């Protein structure tokens with residue numbers, strides 16, 4: 001017995017050493033920028049193919065990816081997990097820290113989220129408690145939403161079961177997501193929660209315009225998040241900025257189809273924190289239902305403040321409601337219509353907003369009389385009606401601020 005187990009151990013150790021030798025060239029090329037000290041040799045391969053994953057679209061690659069994560073996370077210095085070309089079917093991937101390394105996930109293959117909802121506890125790819133993370137490559141994170149969208153009951157039931165989000169960052173610091181594509185998520189494509197110093201650059205997010213709750217990127221309780229050069233077309237918000245978000249930068253983003261760039265919905269839950277310092281610059285919205293929207297529930301359960309927003313150089317192309325502040329948001333009458341609001345909106349600048357509106361209501365500033373919106377500025381806003389027989393107008397209630405350089409007097413409501 002002892003003899004056999006010794007032989008088995010020797011074979012296992014030899015296999016491990018071979019694997020280590022085989023994988024070292026992969027992380028030799030890791031960028032020094034993500035470094036957190038000297039690199040150690042990981043305890044096993046970081047390339048999921050070497051760990052036995054088959055990119056055939058059918059075999060379950062979950063254990064190999066979890067193993068690569070463990071190998072990388074317990075090493076030190078920069079470590080690069082490789083997902084080579086191929087189609088890798090997986091269930092729930094909980095990639096949890098803290099890690100002693102900084103991790104690069106090189107995604108050149110396609111990850112496919114299984115259609116079997118029993119394979120998920122909550123989300124699909126959930127990265128938690130990690131510092132110094134980079135996800136890049138030309139691969140795709142394909143949620144395979146069409147297999148499960150029919151099971152989404154959220155249009156009918158306010159407290160519905162939430163389907164898995166595709167890529168979730170929880171308590172993550174210093175992360176970059178670059179170049180990859182996210183396709184047909186079951187629920188949100190990217191959800192960033194309680195995280196800081198996050199960059200999302202040159203990412204593509206794609207789902208049909210009628211797919212349920214497939215928000216592009218949702219941000220909550222996070223600070224210093226930059227989204228740049230990214231194209232998002234989905235069935236829900238392109239980007240939504242939830243409570244507790246600070247220092248959010250959205251630059252050179254293209255949206256459509258979908259519901260546009262939203263702050264909110266604010267006030268749904270107790271103890272929500274303020275949303276502050278959001279800048280959107282150089283966005284193009286094509287055929288979205290809303291353009292730039294700030295929304296809060298009419299009978300809100302908390303009173304976060306929404307302030308210091310700048311929307312600049314935005315092109316609207318056939319957008320139904322290009323500019324909206326709505327302090328009386330109450331979809332499907334799920335809330336009590338009290339007429340009052342607890343969510344204060346102030347210091348919001350809309351500057352150089354051009355293009356076409358698909359409805360006459362190009363500007364809607366619907367604020368509550370108990371808590372008027374303050375310091376709202378419309379500067380050089382030029383929106384034309386995209387059809388014949390009417391013209392664009394602004395509907396403004398309980399708003400203080402000013403209009404500057406607006407040629408169409410119907411839009412200069414402040």
Ligand SMILES: *[C@@H]1O[C@H](CO)[C@@H](O)[C@H](O)[C@H]1NC(C)=O
Pocket residue numbers: 034035036037077099100101102131132174
């Ligand atoms: C993350 O990077 C910073 C700056 O390079 C470094 O100080 C820190 O130790 C790194 N953390 C990890 C877990 O590698």
Ligand SMILES: *[C@@H]1O[C@H](CO)[C@@H](O)[C@H](O)[C@H]1NC(C)=O
Pocket residue numbers: 174175197198199224
């Ligand atoms: C914000 O995040 C960027 C990118 O990660 C980083 O370079 C910058 O230092 C951060 N700023 C602050 C104030 O932490």
Ligand SMILES: *[C@@H]1O[C@H](CO)[C@@H](O)[C@H](O)[C@H]1NC(C)=O
Pocket residue numbers: 287288318358
């Ligand atoms: C404009 O948007 C509306 C509603 O989204 C859509 O039905 C219509 O086809 C679009 N028109 C053009 C010219 O793109």
Ligand SMILES: *[C@@H]1O[C@H](CO)[C@@H](O)[C@H](O)[C@H]1NC(C)=O
Pocket residue numbers: 317318356385386387388
């Ligand atoms: C409406 O928008 C579409 C798409 O941008 C454009 O081709 C069309 O000319 C516009 N129609 C009018 C009446 O402005």
Ligand SMILES: *[C@@H]1O[C@H](CO)[C@@H](O)[C@H](O)[C@H]1NC(C)=O
Pocket residue numbers: 360361389390391
């Ligand atoms: C123009 O649009 C407004 C707002 O939707 C509507 O109330 C009005 O009746 C329209 N006028 C014409 C001439 O269709």
